[in-house]
Amino acid sequence: MSRLPALLVSPPPSVGVEIVSNRVTAVWLGKQAGGWIVSAYGTERLAPGVVTPALNAVNVHDRRALTAALRAAFDKVGARPRRVALVIPDSAAKISLLRFDKIPAAADLDQLIRWQVRKAAPFKPEDAQISWVPAAPIPGGGREYLVTLARRDIVESYMLACADAGAEAGVVDLASLNLINATLASGAGAASGDWLIVHVAPDYATLTIVRDGNLILFRSRQLLVEGDLADVVHQTAMYHEDRLGGAKFARVVLSGAALRGAETGERLRRALEERMGVRVESLDFRGTAAMLDRINAAPELLDTLAPAVGVVLRERVA
Numbered sequence: 680m681s682r683l684p685a686l687l688v689s690p691p692p693s694v695g696v697e698i699v700s701n702r703v704t705a706v707w708l709g710k711q712a713g714g715w716i717v718s719a720y721g722t723e724r725l726a727p728g729v730v731t732p733a734l735n736a737v738n739v740h741d742r743r744a745l746t747a748a749l750r751a752a753f754d755k756v757g758a759r760p761r762r763v764a765l766v767i768p769d770s771a772a773k774i775s776l777l778r779f780d781k782i783p784a785a786a787d788l789d790q791l792i793r794w795q796v797r798k799a800a801p802f803k804p805e806d807a808q809i810s811w812v813p814a815a816p817i818p819g820g821g822r823e824y825l826v827t828l829a830r831r832d833i834v835e836s837y838m839l840a841c842a843d844a845g846a847e848a849g850v851v852d853l854a855s856l857n858l859i860n861a862t863l864a865s866g867a868g869a870a871s872g873d874w875l876i877v878h879v880a881p882d883y884a885t886l887t888i889v890r891d892g893n894l895i896l897f898r899s900r901q902l903l904v905e906g907d908l909a910d911v912v913h914q915t916a917m918y919h920e921d922r923l924g925g926a927k928f929a930r931v932v933l934s935g936a937a938l939r940g941a942e943t944g945e946r947l948r949r950a951l952e953e954r955m956g957v958r959v960e961s962l963d964f965r966g967t968a969a970m971l972d973r974i975n976a977a978p979e980l981l982d983t984l985a986p987a988v989g990v991v992l993r994e995r996v997a
Contacts, residue, residue: 684810684827685852685993686772686834692849694756695987696749697766698837699854700730701881703745705752705763706987708968715968715992720984721755723748732768732882734829735801739836742843749844764850764990766857767837769878769885772829774853774897775799776814780821796826808834815893825894827853850990854878855885857989858934859894861964872929873919876962877912877951879935884908886915888923895923908947912954931955934962934985937978944978964988 697704702724709718725748729741739745753759775796783791792811797804808831814823838848855878862876871891878885884907888896896919900911919925931951936944951959961978962985970976 684812684825684856685850686808686810686827686829687838687848687851691991691993692760692762692764693991694758694760694763694846695766695989695991696752696763696841696846696848697854697987697990698730698745698749698840699725699768699881700732701725701727702983703748703752704983704987705749705756705760706984706991707756707758707760708988708991711969717968717970717974717984717988719756719758719971720974720980720987721752722983723751723755732770733833734770734773737836738767738771738833739840742836742840745840746843749840749846753844753846759844760846762849763841763846764852764987764993765837765841765848766852766854766986766990767834768880768883769853769855769899770880770883770901771833771837772827772853773800774856774899775826775828776895776897777811777824777826778817778821779824780817780819782820782822792824792826796828800828802830806830806832815890815895823893823895825897827856850993852990852993854880854986855887855897855899857986857993858932858962859887859889859989860993861934861962861985861989862889862932873925874930874932875915875919875928875955876932877908877934877936879908879933879939879947881938884911886911888915888919888925890923890925909950909954912951916954928955928957931957931959932962933959935982937961937982941978964992967992 704722811826814825874889885899936947
């Protein structure tokens, strides 16, 4: 699979951090017996209003409170890392699949991608943070490109809270892209066909479709009531069949639902199974990143840790 785009990248740290609207999570991955292991983790709740993810509005409203939560999570990990890989909410950025029926010359490609994306940006081009990677090939010699667009000051607001907590964010990426990394890490890298990965966040849901190792659809919607997820799943399934030539999914992975409670999570899983006609599995990254024996890997914990684990593994999983 093509490497997924990060908003900012430098050599990967061993500690992943995720910031969402209601909590922060830190995960430390270490090496043991030739494999990866979750050595420690820490999570800390955020009060309502500290972080409100949005594409074109202030996200971090109380940097001091966010910084304190990050420090508390690091204390639970047992170390204050100097560098971290940071995951921010999908709703803080915009993902696009940009299609070129003929691939431009290498010298022009970056400029053309940035020009196309900036035309649709809801903010000034000079305020944009843009990252892209090649995606699925198009018959006849073309290609799609997976592009991430965010307001630079929004990305920096998350990074500054990490810096205040003593940790430089060397990688900044989005939650659902790293759930794809975590899914790849779960041992499904060789799977063929179309996968649907459903990420249920505290205030939004994102559905991604991966076909033969390439992301071909990214759809994120705010969740106001529980029925909103059923609507976006139905719309995505119809688009998959009508516009992407899809049939039954080879794999459906659900992440985040367990954090809404066991009963709600199970209800969401069953609703997905009825709609898709295939078994819906919970994301379990332990095929690549095992847990220490003393860590009780309940479904809620796996859902909590998955994005932060995925961002650490993004550079290290083939």
